[in-house]
Amino acid sequence: MIKLYRSLVALFVVAATALPAYAANYTLWVNGRTGGGQIGNYNSFTYWGPATTAAGVNKKAVNWDGRSNISSQNYLIRDALDCFCTGTNWCYIAAHSAGDLMMGYTLANYGGSTRYKKNASPNAAGQCGNSDGSTQVGWNIKWVNVASGAGGGSELSDVGSWTTSEPLVKDLKTTTARALYNHNSTRNVWFYMFAGASGTLYSGILPGQDDEAVAYHSTGGVSGSGGQGLCNPSDWFCNDLNMGTAANEGGSTKWSYHSVKFRDNNESYNHYANGNWGGIISVVRADTVTNAQ
Amino acid sequence: MLAGLAWWLDGDGPTAVQAATAKAGAATVAPTPTGWPALGQTQSPAMSPEERATQLAVWTERLERAKHTLASYREGTRYPFESRPISEHADQTYPNRPVAEDSALRTEDGQTDPTINLKTAQSRVFMAAGESVVFTIAASDRSGQPVAFTVTQARALGMPSPGRGGQLPQQAVVFGDTGTQGDARAGDGVQSALLAPAQGPFAQYDGAIRVEVKLKLAGREGLHGFDVYYSPEQPAVWAGPVREVVERGSLYLYMPVQVGTPGRYLVSGRLDDASGKPLALLSFNDVLPAGLQQIKLTVFGKLLRDLKPSFPLTLRDVDGYLLKENTHPDRALLPRLMGTVHVSKTYSLNGFSADEWTSEERDRYLAEYGRDVDLAQGQVDQLTRP
Numbered sequence: 004m005i006k007l008y009r010s011l012v013a014l015f016v017v018a019a020t021a022l023p024a025y026a027a028n029y030t031l032w033v034n035g036r037t038g039g040g041q042i043g044n045y046n047s048f049t050y051w052g053p054a055t056t057a058a059g060v061n062k063k064a065v066n067w068d069g070r071s072n073i074s075s076q077n078y079l080i081r082d083a084l085d086c087f088c089t090g091t092n093w094c095y096i097a098a099h100s101a102g103d104l105m106m107g108y109t110l111a112n113y114g115g116s117t118r119y120k121k122n123a124s125p126n127a128a129g130q131c132g133n134s135d136g137s138t139q140v141g142w143n144i145k146w147v148n149v150a151s152g153a154g155g156g157s158e159l160s161d162v163g164s165w166t167t168s169e170p171l172v173k174d175l176k177t178t179t180a181r182a183l184y185n186h187n188s189t190r191n192v193w194f195y196m197f198a199g200a201s202g203t204l205y206s207g208i209l210p211g212q213d214d215e216a217v218a219y220h221s222t223g224g225v226s227g228s229g230g231q232g233l234c235n236p237s238d239w240f241c242n243d244l245n246m247g248t249a250a251n252e253g254g255s256t257k258w259s260y261h262s263v264k265f266r267d268n269n270e271s272y273n274h275y276a277n278g279n280w281g282g283i284i285s286v287v288r289a290d291t292v293t294n295a296q
Numbered sequence: 297m298l299a300g301l302a303w304w305l306d307g308d309g310p311t312a313v314q315a316a317t318a319k320a321g322a323a324t325v326a327p328t329p330t331g332w333p334a335l336g337q338t339q340s341p342a343m344s345p346e347e348r349a350t351q352l353a354v355w356t357e358r359l360e361r362a363k364h365t366l367a368s369y370r371e372g373t374r375y376p377f378e379s380r381p382i383s384e385h386a387d388q389t390y391p392n393r394p395v396a397e398d399s400a401l402r403t404e405d406g407q408t409d410p411t412i413n414l415k416t417a418q419s420r421v422f423m424a425a426g427e428s429v430v431f432t433i434a435a436s437d438r439s440g441q442p443v444a445f446t447v448t449q450a451r452a453l454g455m456p457s458p459g460r461g462g463q464l465p466q467q468a469v470v471f472g473d474t475g476t477q478g479d480a481r482a483g484d485g486v487q488s489a490l491l492a493p494a495q496g497p498f499a500q501y502d503g504a505i506r507v508e509v510k511l512k513l514a515g516r517e518g519l520h521g522f523d524v525y526y527s528p529e530q531p532a533v534w535a536g537p538v539r540e541v542v543e544r545g546s547l548y549l550y551m552p553v554q555v556g557t558p559g560r561y562l563v564s565g566r567l568d569d570a571s572g573k574p575l576a577l578l579s580f581n582d583v584l585p586a587g588l589q590q591i592k593l594t595v596f597g598k599l600l601r602d603l604k605p606s607f608p609l610t611l612r613d614v615d616g617y618l619l620k621e622n623t624h625p626d627r628a629l630l631p632r633l634m635g636t637v638h639v640s641k642t643y644s645l646n647g648f649s650a651d652e653w654t655s656e657e658r659d660r661y662l663a664e665y666g667r668d669v670d671l672a673q674g675q676v677d678q679l680t681r682p
Contacts, residue, residue, distance in 0.1 A: 071458065071624075072457075072624035072626070074620070074621075074623060074625075074626030075458075075622060075624045077621075077622065078621070078622045112560075112581075112619055114377075115377055115657075116560075139657070140656065140657040141657055143664065145664075145665075145668070146365065158399070161399075161402075161521065162402050162406050163406060163521075168456065170457060170624065173455060173504055173523065176523050178395050178397065178421055178522075178523065179421060179523050179525075181395075182395065182421035185385065185388060186387075187384055187388070188377070188579075190377065191368070191369055191372040191377075193365065193368070207407065207408040208400075208402075208406075208408055210399070226386060226387040227387055228387065228395040228396065228397075229395065229396055229397035230397070230399075231398070256386060258387075259384045259385065260372075293354055293357060293358070294357070294358055294361055296358070
């Protein structure tokens with residue numbers, strides 16, 4: 004009887020080791036300017052708020068320093084995508100502010116590159132080992148939720164409101180951010196734009212509605228080489244930022260695969276996490292919790 | 297596996313079972329697997345009507361997003377990523393038009409004067425070796441009437457960047473409205489300046505150049521900054537005429553290039569039909585070794601069959617760069633090819649394939665997005681079952 008028991012258990016162990024690893028979905032959170040989370044530590048959510056807060060399935064913090072040039076920190080995002088978004092694993096992405104610029108740069112430049120499939124077990128530097136030595140084209144990304152994205156830059160960078168000794172500030176100048184890469188080349192992955200409008204401090208500098216750091220032309224994914232003033236329907240004498248992929252009032256259009264999912268009609272949400280997943284990030288977090296499973 | 301068999305043979309009991317099982321599963325921390333409904337998603341007979349309604353709303357939203365994602369991906373990947381209708385890349389259609397901005401007058405203390413509007417433009421942001429750039433400024437009041445202004449100071453400054461030591465280059469920049477030095481028309485109220493980095497202190501400079509302009513107008517003082525990125529490096533040069541080939545149902549335009557610096561090259565070209573109507577954005581993104589190589593621009597067969605252009609087709613405005621990974625500046629541009637680069641032969645559309653693009657990547661995405669739809673639909677069906 005004991006021998007039969009051992010036989011069954013041994014058979015189970017043999018079968019278990021022969022099965023492929025579980026496929027898993029991950030939710031990657033890509034920070035913006037100022038950074039703050041520990042680089043390489045995917046459990047460090049300092050930039051966002053308490054790590055215990057629900058924020059999508061198997062959430063991971065993709066931390067970069069938030070002050071260096073996009074190009075010089077981009078390898079950290081590629082490492083994370085390699086770790087969690089290859090092989091049988093898939094990713095939902097949530098990005099904030101300059102994280103939008105970072106993700107757009109990544110997909111436009113590397114979205115079709117050859118990637119090794121990784122084992123989703125990162126080392127201290129945030130890099131994972133190869134799973135089976137095989138490769139794939141690009142990553143496995145379901146969609147990108149963007150909280151007040153700065154893919155189109157910010158006029159606060161243009162006027163020197165942020166220090167020019169910070170390399171990222173030069174990348175965020177509106178003409179530079181828009182020329183940095185082809186914003187339409189997302190590998191056909193949707194960028195859902197969540198645009199905040201609770202900004203008054205810099206309303207003279209940021210055109211149209213803004214969340215105190217970035218204006219609607221950027222947070223709404225509006226294409227073109229420069230910024231422009233876009234507002235809520237309740238704002239007279241200013242063209243509306245329209246929902247979804249529709250052209251805006253006045254005729255301006257959005258980059259391909261960019262869709263306005265949330266427009267802050269009540270001017271309730273500003274740019275800042277406030278250490279607790281706050282501001283416009285709270286809206287993205289709620290949507291991500293619902294949809295990133 | 298061998299541990300399990302060894303245990304069975306030597307009969308050590310439960311301790312060995314635990315060891316064998318632990319070894320089998322030790323490689324990964326177990327994340328929440330896909331396909332397992334999260335807690336609360338499995339409907340129990342005890343679910344209240346309110347709970348059911350809440351769950352139904354959640355799964356309905358997920359289903360809508362999943363359906364949209366699947367349908368749009370399938371539609372969008374009928375053509376390969378390197379051969380796209382220009383309508384998807386509208387802001388890439390005319391890459392050599394000035395980069396224009398409209399803003400309220402800004403002052404040196406970072407404030408703005410909304411009564412004065414500045415229209416500024418620069419002919420490019422990223423510059424290839426040897427290229428020059430033109431900057432223009434015009435001022436108007438709220439009613440759109442031109443406001444006369446004076447440029448009191450303009451200078452080009454090399455910008456600090458990590459790892460860059462020593463003195464940074466700078467030079468004076470001259471703005472004028474004389475119809476020369478980059479100015480389109482004399483006396484039209486638009487002041488222009490030409491900067492040619494290769495001809496001055498920026499000749500060997502690689503990085504960001506800021507042109508700071510101080511203005512005086514209507515009793516106020518204002519400030520504007522233009523940023524450009526220059527590199528004297530020429531990573532590759534064009535090495536001959538375009539060769540066009542119809543093969544495997546598509547039209548390919550091969551552009552020979554002599555690569556000096558190996559690496560990842562991104563190249564884009566615009567395609568117009570015989571009437572000059574923009575049709576497609578063609579792109580190349582791949583790693584090239586040193587030596588004579590080919591930039592392959594694809595005009596996908598189905599794209600031609602769907603767009604039904606009049607031939608011949610014109611390839612124009614080709615630009616590209618070597619992407620320098622993990623550093624800044626992050627690129628060195630190829631020589632820019634402005635205007636017509638190649639005119640194709642005339643073809644019958646029947647000579648091109650009407651088949652959709654196929655690839656492992658597309659299949660992988662369609663399968664996964666399809667699974668998402670099936671999962672969400674199944675949940676919705678269960679929740680709406682009487």
